[in-house]
Amino acid sequence: MKYTPRAKEESEAEVARGVLKDLLRRGSVSLDEIGRKMGHTRGYISRALRGANPLTLETIIEALKMAGIEPAEYFSTVAKELAPGKAGEEETSQARIEEVVLRTLRRLGWNMPPRDDDEKKSGAPTR
Secondary structure, three states: OOOOOOOOOOOHHHHHHHHHHHHHHHOOOOHHHHHHHOOOOOOHHHHHHHOOOOOOHHHHHHHHHHOOOOHHHHHHHHHHHHOOOHHHHHHHHHHHHHHHHHHHHHHOOOOOOOOHHHHHHHOOOOO
């Protein structure tokens, strides 16, 4: 599962709630049904996912189990989303795409001066 943050400035708690919301909504049990099975009033889980109700570790684990989702899936997804360098991976990926496109254009005969780092990486002489 890939969680897509709604804003770059999301707090860690907002990211964790977003991942939980996405996982729970993917399941076949509604949020209201999960809350009811847990002994809460209608809308409790929805409010907790918005930050209006407390969302304890026990509540998270119980809600995941009610939805038939392994807690390990949730925690590993949250860990990946909060891992340092995640934003840098996108930049690296973008740089890699640019590098491949430039090399391809050169092979097709475009006369573009290579960047210094392109020559070092490819080892190929420039035309």
